[in-house]
Amino acid sequence: MNANALTLNLAPLLAVQGVCKSFRKPDGDELVVLENVNLTLRPGEIVGLLGRSGSGKSTLLRLIAGLDAPTRGVVDYQGAPVAGPARGIAMVFQSFALFPWLTVLENVQLGLEALRLPEAEIRKRSLQAIDLIGLDGFESAYPRELSGGMRQRVGFARALVVHPSILLMDEPFSALDILTAETLRSDFLDLWGEGQLPIRSVLLVTHNIEEAVQMCDRLLIFSTHPGRVVSEIPIDLSHPRSPPDPRFRALVERVYVEMTAKPRGEARTGPKSERFAGTGIGTTLIHVSSNLLQGLIEAVSEPPYNGKADLPVIAEDLHMELDDLFRVGEALQMLRFAEVEGGDIRLTEAGLAFARSESDERKHLFARHLLTYVPLAAHIRRILDERSSHTAPKSRFFDELEDYMAEEAAEQTLRTIISWGRYAETFAYDDQRQVFSLENPA
Numbered sequence: 391m392n393a394n395a396l397t398l399n400l401a402p403l404l405a406v407q408g409v410c411k412s413f414r415k416p417d418g419d420e421l422v423v424l425e426n427v428n429l430t431l432r433p434g435e436i437v438g439l440l441g442r443s444g445s446g447k448s449t450l451l452r453l454i455a456g457l458d459a460p461t462r463g464v465v466d467y468q469g470a471p472v473a474g475p476a477r478g479i480a481m482v483f484q485s486f487a488l489f490p491w492l493t494v495l496e497n498v499q500l501g502l503e504a505l506r507l508p509e510a511e512i513r514k515r516s517l518q519a520i521d522l523i524g525l526d527g528f529e530s531a532y533p534r535e536l537s538g539g540m541r542q543r544v545g546f547a548r549a550l551v552v553h554p555s556i557l558l559m560d561e562p563f564s565a566l567d568i569l570t571a572e573t574l575r576s577d578f579l580d581l582w583g584e585g586q587l588p589i590r591s592v593l594l595v596t597h598n599i600e601e602a603v604q605m606c607d608r609l610l611i612f613s614t615h616p617g618r619v620v621s622e623i624p625i626d627l628s629h630p631r632s633p634p635d636p637r638f639r640a641l642v643e644r645v646y647v648e649m650t651a652k653p654r655g656e657a658r659t660g661p662k663s664e665r666f667a668g669t670g671i672g673t674t675l676i677h678v679s680s681n682l683l684q685g686l687i688e689a690v691s692e693p694p695y696n697g698k699a700d701l702p703v704i705a706e707d708l709h710m711e712l713d714d715l716f717r718v719g720e721a722l723q724m725l726r727f728a729e730v731e732g733g734d735i736r737l738t739e740a741g742l743a744f745a746r747s748e749s750d751e752r753k754h755l756f757a758r759h760l761l762t763y764v765p766l767a768a769h770i771r772r773i774l775d776e777r778s779s780h781t782a783p784k785s786r787f788f789d790e791l792e793d794y795m796a797e798e799a800a801e802q803t804l805r806t807i808i809s810w811g812r813y814a815e816t817f818a819y820d821d822q823r824q825v826f827s828l829e830n831p832a
């Protein structure tokens with residue numbers, strides 16, 4: 391089903407108009423996260439919002455749901471501005487904070503608490519939602535008895551039980567393993583296609599291009615620093631969509647090129663630092679092993695690429711999925727060993743120097759870039775340097791990260807920083823005791 395054609399004439403359910411959001415940084419400066427964001431959501435469509443991590447996607451969803459207020463601009467929902475938590479808009483997160491002492495049914499019922507419905511109605515609707523999302527028979531189970539995929543289904547049920555008009559989904563499949571994610575995605579699409587879901591539109595945030603092309607009627611590409619919708623791509627393929635289909639592949643490539651396009655307008659002539667700017671401690675780090683980072687630098691530095699490669703071409707050459715390779719490229723960009731732009735990856739001077747170096751020199755170079763460009767690494771190192779024991783428990787940093795991101799993202803970010811820190815010998819980490827330490831205190 392492609393809802394596009396049917397819905398073009400309907401009034402939008404949601405209109406985000408000129409929305410800006412900034413935060414005050416600890417040093418007092420302003421961090422502009424969203425700048426002049428405009429988008430609409432019409433009844434009957436699934437719209438994807440694709441952007442790199444740290445581009446402000448979660449922030450935007452929070453504004454839409456009324457969990458936070460824009461610095462400027464408005465979010466209109468059914469013609470009225472959103473002010474405070476909006477009834478009719480529900481959210482599914484990357485991972486759900488289910489209450490461990492409550493059963494599946496009780497966790498789902500919580501979603502209805504604010505609506506003050508009669509008890510029998512609450513129970514009926516909750517059982518319906520549980521049934522719908524494939525958890526029939528697990529009503530009395532506790533979260534610890536469920537797999538990750540089942541827990542995420544509880545999250546979906548908790549959002550669906552309120553019969554929202556709009557379902558906001560914030561990377562809802564990204565914490566699941568590939569097969570589980572695939573199953574849940576296709577179950578969701580089947581229910582949507584059959585008109586079984588009690589919702590009218592979906593806004594799906596993801597950084598997975600394949601997922602976006604699989605699920606959405608149109609895609610909005612979000613730029614980074616500050617976040618803004620820079621282009622829109624309609625996906626006019628019928629369901630079920632098949633990833634090997636050449637038209638599917640062509641769309642994936644197009645999205646991919648748009649995502650890595652040069653910044654438009656004034657930003658094009660802006661200082662080069664803008665392209666790299668703005669990772670804070672709260673930036674989720676996607677796990678990419680140091681082996682992969684080195685591997686890609688080496689591959690790009692060698693003939694026939696000699697420092698610059700077309701990502702889809704080199705992905706095929708290396709037998710890697712484009713999405714996976716893109717993540718490696720993003721990590722190299724964060725570390726300033728490469729620039730990813732217009733579907734190309736180009737090594738920086740530092741990247742080329744890295745490729746020419748022997749292993750010890752590589753480690754030094756990596757350590758220098760890690761401490762300079764990844765604030766979390768610098769932060770951990772500083773704490774370790776300052777403490778007389780030169781150790782710090784992982785939980786300390788985990789708690790800090792949780793202020794910015796979901797639990798799973800915090801886990802992943804720490805796992806990444808641990809593996810990069812180990813490779814660079816910037817700090818050590820004891821897996822058993824879960825403690826960071828300095829191998830060579832300054």
Ligand SMILES: Nc1ncnc2c1ncn2[C@@H]1O[C@H](COP(=O)(O)OP(=O)(O)O)[C@@H](O)[C@H]1O
Pocket residue numbers: 413414421423441442443444445446447448449450668669670671672673674794
């Ligand atoms: N409450 C906050 N205070 C300060 N900075 C924040 C806050 N929430 C998010 N940020 C910052 O805003 C940027 C965008 O974050 P986020 O919306 O989570 O991005 P995304 O979901 O696209 O990865 C990040 O740099 C993050 O550190």
Ligand SMILES: [Mg+2]
Pocket residue numbers: 447448449560
């Ligand atoms: Mg996010």
